[in-house]
Amino acid sequence: MILPPILAALRKHKAGAFLIGLQIALTLAIVCNLIAIIGPLAQLMQRPTGLAEHDLFLIEQRYVDAPAGHDPATLAKLDAMQLTDIAALRALPDVQDATPVTSLPLLRSGYSRGISTQPAQVHGTTQARIFHGDQQMLATLGLQRVAGRDFNATDVRHGANDDSIAAPTVMVTRALAERLFPHGDGLGKPIYFNGSSVPSTIVGIVARMLTDNPDGEKSLAWNAVLVPARIDAATTMYAVRAKPGRLQQAMQAAREALFKVDPMRVIQPGGRYEMQGIHSFAQIRTWGYLADRFIVQIMTTICVILLAVTAIGMAGLTSFWVGQRHKQIGIRRALGATRANILHYFQIENLVIAGGGCAVGVVLAIGINLALLKAFQMERMPVWYVIIGVLVILALGQLAVFVPARRASSVPPVVATRSV
């Protein structure tokens, strides 16, 4: 049995062993809690939007000379301006498709509505985000329809706002359909917006569409309603799908084409600063997860540094002890210990210290997690995070002591016969 002599030797190095054990405990506790923050954020960022994001871009523009008012003639004029823009975009050689929109996934601005399955229901409605578009919306955005039909040109209406349109036909995401109609028979059923008694019939269901608010409540993340409508306003947005691989050219051509149709409009130069102007969906994605990506990067950096410091600390201390016990190792070798015995001695010693550290670390990790739960509204840390953390630390410890332990095992037995 090799343990008793190891423990006896550690008793001679109480402070050193305690400190490295403490370091391991703290490292385990902090790394586990950092991973508990990084993990959900990384999952959040990896959610698919439901769009075919490649080759997709968004234009936000404003007519400078837009007519004011809400009479039918003015609205018709605004709609005509928008239709002219859409036609110009669709006519571009690098453009495959285009649709007017009012929001896109991850854009952080859009409309929210309370949806119900009964007319004039005010309480207990299901919150959902509204996405407007025309008959080309699904094709342009690359949304996947799983039931029902696409919008056609006769579905598409226009008006000053969502309420005035009262769309008779809508599409919903599968998630929303299942929530509103748990029996899975949502297709063809009416839904009602914001306590209205005007029905909107579900004519189609799309597989998934992420809402515009990436930080919103998770249970609402897939609740989206597609409304076939153009909103008549001075500020309009168009989602455009470029021909494969022609994104940059299409974005450039779109700007020129729109200014050619009507130079009295604002298309902001854009840039990293603002989401107005013309941006690829990749930029919208970057923008949508800006803070999250930053947090993941810096916390991952801290994790890596923590593990590195602890691993190097373990290696440093072990190699120090190897140097200190040079003579004892020689004596053991002279008395018949094999090189493997010496190697195992230092490996098991590290396992004992790291194991003790981990035992304390697990308690500490859970304690810190509980404290953070309250202070930062975090999620509870899954137990397997801690288990993986322990395994990683133990493996790291073995890795760290391997080189100094091998050096120890190569101490020749003749050392024992030399005097200091």
Place this chain on the structure above:
Amino acid sequence: MFGYYLDLALRSLRRSPGLTALMVLSIGVGVALAMTTWSLVHSLAGNPVPQKSTRLFVPTIDVWGPDARSKAGGNEPPSLLDYATAQALLRDGRATYQSATYWISPTVVPSTPGTHPFNASGFAVTGQFFPMLDVPFKYGSGWSDANEADRAQVVVISSELNDQVFGGGNSVGKSFAINGRDFRVVGVLANWNTQFAYYDVPAYGGYMVQPIGVFLPFTTAVAMRLPPDGSTGCFKEPAQPGFDGFMKSSCVWISYVAELDTPAAVQRYKEYLQNFASQRFAWPPNVRLRNLMGWLDYLQVLPSGVRMLPLAGVGLLIVCLVDTIGLMLARFLRRSGEIGVRRALGAPRRAIYAQFMTEGALIGVAGGIAGVCFTALGVWWLRVKLPESWTAMVPRMDASLLAITVAAAIVATLLAAVYPIWRAAHVQPAIQVKTH
């Protein structure tokens, strides 16, 4: 004697350069990450107007009533005001200064041919906004209350917009077209836009600095029907379409800030809000009056992950310290024999303290220098990594950060060295001399 100890310390450090580098790096990295994360959160969530914040207050009023509770969340009134309420508060004008504020994005059409129109994003505010928030002017000033009442077409512009429209210089008195109307410049701001819009966080968002072009009088902006560019909230949809319907509705979209200079004034204002709400609404008054910092705290604009960063940084520093203590202890105790000999030859314990304190201090100085270098690197990394809209608020390696970093390194080294030095000084000379 100090020269001798310095020599001893240098010899000892040179004897195991790997271990020395480890200790120095450990202190340096620990201090740097703690400082970098702390300074980031300090500058993102720090006080945007330190000289004024204790006197700035944000009133919120329950304009929707108990029916909206489930929607507004808890018993808290909405974070913004509707037009009628904001206008009534402005009319009463009970604070030293006050401003109703909303984010606007009017269009400027340049007179130069060949250039496109652009949006000059900014805020609709009252004239009192500028003295209230100590807004610095390069030229001119804000507008008067009379201008405000007349819905005068006057504008305060940022120095960037001044460069863009007028090519810089003193443009006070000059005019340019905003949304097709002629506006006279009354003031040009000095470089003020280094903070987030703490006066309009619920609608505009926090920790973001975007270019600001114009400040227009609130009354003028409303008269021009400039729509709010920020978030809005409605309990009931407006009965009529368009901006007019929106203005008449109970939809909330206006931020309100008031300056109250004394505790008595704060108390009077609270009572005034209570009376105001009880006269105005059918339900029991439900109002709040929060100090600016309390308000920002309540809004929690910084993502919780960012707020947690300094904790992670300090945690890392602690691990690095424990690491250094362990390494230093090992290296000091390895010289137990040497200590024993010195003690046996008559060196007092004081001398041992002095010797190892010198060595500890040397490591501390090196660790401090490493810490400062790594902090500078970390702050630089933040600048490269962070979005442009944050970088105006991202810390710089300035004198105060340098001083705090150095102080942190000194404290860290002291903490790391105390125990190893104490152990070294208490080595029993007899045992050491005997075994060797």
